[in-house]
Amino acid sequence: MLHLSPTDYDAIRLSLQVAFAATLLSLPFGFATAYLITFVTFRGKMLVEVLVNLPLTLPPVVVGYFLLLLLGKHGLLGSLLNDAGIRLIFTLKAAVIASAVVGFPLLVRSLRIGMEGIDPQLINASRTLGAPWYDALGTVILPLSLPGFIAGSSLMFARSLGEFGATIIVAGNIPGVTQTIPLAIYEYASSPSSETMALSLCLVAVVISMVVLFLHELMAKKMARRG
């Protein structure tokens, strides 16, 4: 019924690894960015908002190409990293970076919505009681952003599972090393007589996505009940 080869199991494992790593990596940066955009006024804020949302509207291959220019052997950052002996292109690290970049706007967006929903009276109350900004951040804003965290992380996780364009450019299609589920299905789709294998892997992808979305809905309901 389900025909999965050893490389398919590798693809599933790699997809989950990349999605987890990309989400965890982006959480602190996403939280900081969302906080800045929601609560701090500064010049050029609109530009920051546009830049943060840019990976959402750009075609993923364009994002991948820019990452390649930046991190490749002859790239701006890449040449420095190369001298230090760090290779990113065609490794799993590049796949994590690609997923983190394309998923970042989704995370920030959800966190912003969560933060904007916090009753400003609570923050004001903490300030009048003498809490400095970092205390208010840690003890009032952070816990109340939890629904935003959950929504953002699950969206970002789901996006990372489906990330193809940027990944194939910077991480390449290396079975067992960087070949995630979308890359494996693409390889099957280009070759004749692999129909059952492609369908089996597609089915797995659908099941994983549904599980993530179910958990997302479940946690959202729990949060709503508490609030």
Next chain:
Amino acid sequence: MRCLLSICLLVLVWTTFVYADDVNLSVAASLKEAINELSDKFTKTHPGVKFLKNYGASGALAKQVENGAPSDIFISANVEWVDYLKSRKLVDIASIGTLTYNALVFAGTSDKASSMRDLIKLEKIAIGSPKSVPAGEYATEAFKRAGLDKQLAKKLVMAKDVRECLMYAEKGEVDGAFVYKTDALQAKQAKILFVVPQELYPRVTYPMVLTSTGVKNRDAVAFFAYLHSAEATSVLARYGFATR
């Protein structure tokens, strides 16, 4: 309202016209420049013939033809994909011929490898995906016969056709790539590091065939005959393809 509906219908019908003198070519990626030149030469002597060229991995092209993509002439980089279409009765068996031959080489920008044995010292090697790219199939066969396939397993970066392979080699992000001799001759920065010993893989053969629709297309049949001519052979030889 009715005016809008009739305009919509007109647009839909308009876009489905298929011009009778179009010749649809599905050709292996490594033949791109040679076939471009040959089709240009043919158009000079046969004005009005329009070529629609589709270059890619032979396996991917075979799948497209199977799924109904318009194709009059199919030129593959190995016999497997022509046999694939033959078994599905999509080609005119009587027209099957051989266009030309090629050789597999290892090309790159750095001098890290000079023989098959040296490959295990490298970190990343680009090959065409063996599931659909003949160059990748030949390379994988060479690894097996040289006994290196297990050691090279995690080093292989899969490309969607042999030209993407060459691009990886040119950019320098891989230590080298398995491409055809003719592709390496086109390279600007990458050079041939070593030629793969012929005993390790079957000879690279380019079978060509008229599809079931192509055999009914006069211009396609004429171009197909032109590909057998001495002029075509000399153009191919200029690009580095072997003639026998």
